[in-house]
Amino acid sequence: MVRILPEPPIWKAAIAFDFDDTLVMKGESGPLDPHFFECIQWVRASYGAAWGIATGRSLYQLVEGFNEASFPVLPDFVIAREREIYFPGQFGRWVPHEDWNGRCERDHDRLFRKSKRVFRKVRTFIEGQTSARWVSVEGDAAGIVASSDAEMDEIQNFIEGLSKKADLSFERNSIYLRFSHRNYHKGSGLVEAAERWGIGPSRILTVGDNLNDLSMFQPEICDACGCPSNAVEAVKEYISRRGGKVANKPGSAGVIEVLGHYFAP
Ligand SMILES: [Mg+2]
Incomplete structure (x- = not known):
């Protein structure tokens, strides 16, 4: 049964993870490393960090991914198709950010x-x-x-x-x-989503592996960034140049490394 976590007393930070080849590796199915969930729940409770998934998948495909990877808890937000924002509602239902998603759809049309x-x-x-x-x-x-x-x-x-x-x-x-x-991408969606908790770019961390994650690594979007070792070269180069954390391990093990780099126990 997937749970929605209780809210920390104060929200102080936001973290966005890409899904495919960052948390879940290509060709791998089955549950995600349980250490990731231990780690993110600890960061969420200790640092008041809202965490979410920013993906190219549609919401439907992402929910399928959550099931396949046996997510025990739901993230605090989702950015689907690199531009639509959703928050978890009651009974596992995803609630769209009406204002943003509506504007996004009209502008695209x-x-x-x-x-x-x-x-x-x-x-x-x-x-x-x-x-x-x-x-x-x-x-x-x-x-x-x-x-x-x-x-x-x-x-x-x-x-x-x-x-x-x-x-x-x-x-x-x-x-x-x-x-x-051009106004809608993982980066702008993330800033808008974090606004819900009054969290600005100086308190945002982003983690991803591919070119569609570059929009959220920008300094005007986040203060800190990282990638797993399997990230494409352009991403690794960008993260290094910005002084972010390039992990030594691939996928979720690398993500845990990035979290350990920024959040000390
Ligand atoms: Mg990816």
Whole structure:
């Protein structure tokens, strides 16, 4: 049975973790390292740290992930699809941050309507010259899945070379790419979510492994950051340059290392 934790007396910090290849490794199924939950519950109680998951997954896919990894407790917040904010409600129900999610959806609808011509160009390019797939499912009007990192590099170059609306951006996670409005990403979602507890960037820690985590590692989003040893090179370099913690271990073991670096028992 998944529990919602009681609130600490004072909220003083916020921590956001990426999910895939940060907490849960590719190809691994089954429960997550129980030490992670011991560790995060201790940090939450001792430091008043609200913790959450910031992911490219949809809320539905993330809840599936929580079940597969046997999460014994729910996080204090979720940022899904790199932009939608949810908080845990009663009976395991997730409650959307209505204001933010509504604005996010309207801004995306408007921008994507104005970007049809650019999307057509990208689609023609990837379908004609690569073996990547154009993905268009409900709620995800514009995304791409490439067959390799090198192919996605090529697609990213193509997209960056196009003239397009200044607000049109994208989030890339290895072979996956999702178009987005440049004001909405893991970073801006996290700042908005932490605002619920009156916590500002100077009291935020972020942990992730891939390019779509870079938005939340920025100094205007968080004071502290870290990554597991399996993070992509660009992320490791960025974290080192910022004086963050690059762990020696992969996945959740590395995440525990990052927590140990910032929160002394
Ligand atoms: Mg990841």
